[in-house]
Amino acid sequence: MRILRRRRRTTSAPPEVGGATDAGRRDENQDRWAAGPGWAAVCDGVGGHAGGAAAAATALDAVRAVLTATDLDRLDEAGARAVLTEAASVANAAVLTGRAQAPGQADMATTLTAAVALADRRRWVVVQVGDSPAWSVGPETARSITWDHNLVGDLVRTGVLRPEEAAGHRGRHVITRAIGIAPAVDPELFTVAVAPGEALVLASDGLSDVAEPAAAVPVVAGAADARSAAEDLVALALARGTADNVTVVVVR
16 A cells, blocks of 8 residues: 655745844934844935925834735735735825825825745845835845835936936935825836845845945945844935935845
8 A cells, every 4th residue: 555645745944034223414314124033124304304304204104004814924026016016006006195194294205115025035025116226235246126206216226327327416305206105106027036145135225336246245244133234324425425314125
C-alpha cells in the first residue's frame, strides 16, 4: 500500500523591518511611518501647509486599516496592486473629509509611499503618490524604484530637464500629486524584487533631498539590523544638513 505524504508548504522567512524619524530643522515633524507583517508605509505632510501632520496621520491610519484587514500572505501581484490602490483611495477620501471638517486645515495634504510583500516574500509592490521615494539597495549598488511626483520629476520624465540638472532645482518642492488635494487620486505602482542581501528603503524627501540611493549602500550594508539601518540613514540626512523632516523605513 502506498502511503501519501503531505508536502510541507515552504515559505520564506518574514522580512525584517525597522524605521526611524526626526524633525530635522523644523519645529514640527509632519512625517509619519508604520509597518506590519508584510507591509510598510511612509507619509510626509505637505510642507508648510496647515494640518500637514494631521493629513499624514489620517492617511497612514487609513492605509493601516486597509492593509491589516487584508490577508496579505496570499497576495499575488495583481492583488497587491489592487489593495494598494484601494488604500490610496481610502486615504485620499479620509484626508478630504478632514479638510472639510476642519476649516483651519483646509490645505492639508500628504504624500504616500507604501509597500506590500507578495506571497514569495522576495517581491514587493510599491505605491507612490508624491515625492517620498522608494529605493532598492544592494550590497554594492542602489537605484530609485519610484519617480518623484513633483515639478522636477515631471520635467525629467518628459525630457525637459536632464537628471543631473534636477539636484537643487527649486521645482523639487512643487508637488504635482498628493493625497487629499482632489476627489480622485492617481497613484503610481511599481513591482520590485528584493533578493537576499538587498533592502527596500522607503523615505521622506528629507533623505532624498540630500542623498542619492548610492549613499545608502554602505549605510545599509554596515548596519546590524533594519532598525539600525533606518536610524543611520536618518543620521546621514541630518549630517548632510537636510532642512526637512526625515523619515526612513528599511525592509530587508
